[in-house]
Amino acid sequence: MATLVVPAPRSQRHKELRRHLLVYAGLTPFLVIAVFPIFWMAITAIKQDADLYLVDAVPFWFRQAPTWKNFDFLFHNTSYGAWIVNTMLISFWVSAITILTAVPAGYALARLRLPFAENLGIGIFMTYLVPAIILFIPLARVVSTLDLQDSWWALVVVYPTFTIPFCTWLLMGFFKTVPFEIEEAAMVDGCGQFGALLRVVLPVSWPGIITAIIFSFTLSMQDFLYSLAFVSISEEKPVPLGVATELIRGDIYFWGSLMAGALLVGVPVAIVYNLFLDKFITGITGAAIK
Amino acid sequence: MSWWRTPTAxxxxxGYTLLAPAVLYVGLLVGVPFLFSLYLAMSDASVGSPVARFVGIENFASALENAVFYTALRNTIVFTVGAGILKGLLGTTLAFLLLQPFKGRKVIRALVVIPFTLPIAVSVLGWKWMFDSQFSVINWALSRLSLIGTYGSPDWPVWLGQPGLALLSVMFVNVWRGFPFSAIVLLAGLTSVPPEILDAAKVDGASFLQRFRKVIVPMIAPILFIGSAFDTVFTLSDLSIVYLLTNGGPDGATEILPTLAYNTGIRGGALGRGAAISLFLFPLLLPAIILLLRTLRRRQY
Incomplete structure (x- = not known):
């Protein structure tokens, strides 16, 4: 077939160009809708207050000099610094709990040919779908029994209810791709099953484990309901809750600082999530593609 | 040699030792609370009094007698179905666009998925500012294009303050956040259809429509089911968009079951009634969960 095609570079290039233009034209509205809110938040964050409320001039650029004072306000007049520390500590402990439980579980489900392994795996994954809105009231009782209300430790206890199911499933898929031979070789060399896991399988599995840590972080950052229900003391709040509740005083919205505080944490999370998005999609649809 | 000394045993x-921590954690903090919520829903538990009395189906019955409950139920369904259809349409369009080879594809894909990757509370705050009753940038643009009147005139839309518009606005934010997810899930499905199969169908004389119905749809159906099941569960159970934008208002126009459950159970302190309201979500969630379970299991074997 290919030999019969007469090369027609010029018209072909035109066709390519037209196709590109069509695709770009189709994508433009999507891009504008997706990106404009971020642009608007960013520009709001560094505008002066008075600049926000000038209704006559075009609002898409600065009418007055840009300023960092909204960021100053966050760090000097609110507990923003504490919220960042809380968020990091929560994410750290949630990741630790998740890795310590999901790595062994994912490994056992993927490689030890256990009876009921598939059903158990699906069962654990299904718990990811029991939504927070059904669990938050009984968990409020659990939190108060543990005497953790109004402490960010409550969130450390609760977030693994969704990170463990997700990461177990993700790691199960990951461990299935590690060749069986390397484990068998290690066991022939005198390692026990546990020794093989520790010395041979884990060292080659770090990409999967890093991915699981990333998702423990980003999924923890996506929560709003649990923090809203369990933490009401300002100093104990994580960033999303703190920004959403402490920068609105009655009817007064500190829009500049609100946007500054939201983006300062939102943008890094979005970037990391973006880089790992394909792994997230594989994580939840993996079984359907295989 | 006894059985428990065999290599298999x-x-x-x-294996089960390795599984135990995860299973116990999830069992204790998802399974037990789920059962506990059934119990709470049948008790008069409240934040103040630790001792709860068994009241049977009283909480469910009192929810059903409350007019606000029906508004919330109706809004939940309108919200989920309406936003679901829009996300499906927009996501499919975007997926087919992103499937084309073109320059800058990776960059555009990364930009267009931003709404899904931003933490939800963060982006909703941005929308709250864009929907501001007086300084809304959307209104500024529409007003300059003479599509709406000036501030204070009856043609000036107050997005979060007028009942019909408020429901549309919260739905719009949900669609904004969800359409990239639909597109990326669909894209993953479409790229998993091997081109050889499509070429073979083409050689056999199948038209585009036939190829689409007989080859593409059956191959991407499972992944579509999973994507939409996830999206449905997250949309049904998400409270942050409504809570932060309108908190159910104006006058109950955007009240959904999650906000009603939160405001009754935590704010109002009536744990039992709140638990009962949130359990009304379960029958709505069930079809999505069953669909997902069946898809997952069919593909496993």
Whole structure:
């Protein structure tokens, strides 16, 4: 077939160009809708207050000099610094709990040919779908029994209810791709099953484990309901809750600082999530593609 | 040699030991609370009094007698179905666009998925500012294009303050956040259809429509089911968009079951009634969960 095609570079290039233009034209509205809110938040964050409320001039650029004072306000007049520390500590402990439980579980489900392994795996994954809105009231009782209300430790206890199911499933898929031979070789060399896991399988599995840590972080950052229900003391709040509740005083919205505080944490999370998005999609649809 | 010394038994023991922490954690903090919520829903538990009395189906019955409950139920369904259809349409369009080879594809894909990757509370705050009753940038643009009147005139839309518009606005934010997810899930499905199969169908004389119905749809159906099941569960159970934008208002126009459950159970302190309201979500969630379970299991074997 290919030999019969007469090369027609010029018209072909035109066709390519037209196709590109069509695709770009189709994508433009999507891009504008997706990106404009971020642009608007960013520009709001560094505008002066008075600049926000000038209704006559075009609002898409600065009418007055840009300023960092909204960021100053966050760090000097609110507990923003504490919220960042809380968020990091929560994410750290949630990741630790998740890795310590999901790595062994994912490994056992993927490689030890256990009876009921598939059903158990699906069962654990299904718990990811029991939504927070059904669990938050009984968990409020659990939190108060543990005497953790109004402490960010409550969130450390609760977030693994969704990170463990997700990461177990993700790691199960990951461990299935590690060749069986390397484990068998290690066991022939005198390692026990546990020794093989520790010395041979884990060292080659770090990409999967890093991915699981990333998702423990980003999924923890996506929560709003649990923090809203369990933490009401300002100093104990994580960033999303703190920004959403402490920068609105009655009817007064500190829009500049609100946007500054939201983006300062939102943008890094979005970037990391973006880089790992394909792994997230594989994580939840993996079984359907295989 | 006793059975528990055999290599198989030892492998099982080792395996279930490794599984135990995860299963226990999830069992204790998802399974038990779920059962506990059934119990709470049938008690008069409240934040103030630790001792709860069994009241049977009283909480469910009192929810059903409350007019606000029906508004919330109706809004939940309108919200989920309406936003679901829009996300499906927009997501499919975007997926087919992103499937084309073109320059800058990776960059555009990364930009267009931003709404899904931003933490939800963060982006909703941005929308709250864009929907501001007086300084809304959307209104500024529409007003300059003479599509709406000036501030204070009856043609000036107050997005979060007028009942019909408020429901549309919260739906719009949900669609904004969800359409990239639909597109990326669909894209993953479409790229998993091997081109050879499509070429073979083409050689056999199948038209585009036939190829689409007989080859593409059956191959991407499972992944579509999973994507939409996830999206449905997250949309049904998400409270942050409504809570932060309108908190159910104006006058109950955007009240959904999650906000009603939160405001009754935590704010109002009536744990039992709140738990009962949130359990009304379960029958709505069930079709999505069953669909997902069946898809997952069929593909496993």
């Amino acid at each position: 030892r492998r099982y023991l080792f």
